[in-house]
Amino acid sequence: CSLVLGDGGATGSIQHAAPILLLTTAELQVNRSDSFTLPNPIAGSGSFLQAGAGTVTLTADNSLSGHVIVGRGTLLINGNNLEASTNSVLAGAILGGSGTLPGGLTVAAGGTVSPGTGIGSFSTGLPGRTSTLNGKLLIEYDSSSPAPIDLLQMNGPLTLGAGSTVEFDALGSPLAGAVHIIASSTALTGTFGSVTDLPPGYVLARSSAEVYLIESGYQSWIGRAFPGIADLEVIGPGADPDQDGLANMTESF
Numbered sequence: 001c002s003l004v005l006g007d008g009g010a011t012g013s014i015q016h017a018a019p020i021l022l023l024t025t026a027e028l029q030v031n032r033s034d035s036f037t038l039p040n041p042i043a044g045s046g047s048f049l050q051a052g053a054g055t056v057t058l059t060a061d062n063s064l065s066g067h068v069i070v071g072r073g074t075l076l077i078n079g080n081n082l083e084a085s086t087n088s089v090l091a092g093a094i095l096g097g098s099g100t101l102p103g104g105l106t107v108a109a110g111g112t113v114s115p116g117t118g119i120g121s122f123s124t125g126l127p128g129r130t131s132t133l134n135g136k137l138l139i140e141y142d143s144s145s146p147a148p149i150d151l152l153q154m155n156g157p158l159t160l161g162a163g164s165t166v167e168f169d170a171l172g173s174p175l176a177g178a179v180h181i182i183a184s185s186t187a188l189t190g191t192f193g194s195v196t197d198l199p200p201g202y203v204l205a206r207s208s209a210e211v212y213l214i215e216s217g218y219q220s221w222i223g224r225a226f227p228g229i230a231d232l233e234v235i236g237p238g239a240d241p242d243q244d245g246l247a248n249m250t251e252s253f
Contacts, residue, residue, distance in 0.1 A: 006032040022046025050075040104129040111135035125156035134161035142172030160190035178237040
């Protein structure tokens with residue numbers, strides 16, 4: 001059975017703030033074309049479907065262990081889901097927010113993950129459960145912001161499919177600094193099939209667990225000092241692998 005909020009327009013809501021309990025066969029659908037905030041905590045083993053063309057923001061700390069599906073529009077998770085769910089982003093849909101959504105994540109070709117609401121971080125994934133990105137990772141940046149760049153924090157293995165893409169969007173001041181991590185995981189497989197609007201002066205690199213931007217001049221020094229090494233614990237600007245009391249960033253000048 002399904003509880004459906006809206007019919008594709010700008011109406012449809014729940015007139016109380018009580019928790020919503022979804023049993024195994026139950027599904028909560030939101031089908032609105034506008035921006036809509038759902039503050040109710042959601043619990044149970046049922047499913048949640050973002051079905052409308054608008055933007056739905058979940059602000060509560062939920063305990064949903066079923067399936068979270070972003071079928072259309074945008075779903076922003078700004079609360080913390082306390083249970084591990086199965087999470088899917090379909091073609092044309094966007095998942096983002098500044099909260100946490102534990103569990104395996106599958107992003108279909110044409111789907112998008114956009115960490116943060118503005119610039120920020122989004123946490124998903126689960127140890128031992130591989131997440132797969134076949135769509136787009138959208139990364140926003142602004143060096144004047146307290147957090148200068150978005151971060152996708154994957155708390156489990158991540159596979160980048162051959163059709164995966166990463167797109168950068170400048171919201172303000174140009175990016176500065178030697179290294180910026182844009183995606184972290186416990187184990188990383190594959191590479192992005194394409195890169196769009198790379199910040200000027202940076203190149204995209206990866207280690208066994210992270211994808212990061214590295215400033216071109218710093219990368220040149222790293223290539224000479226640590227050829228063939230991508231581990232940020234060795235080549236990061238604050239690292240001191242030779243233990244001489246000088247961080248890499250200082251030695252690179």
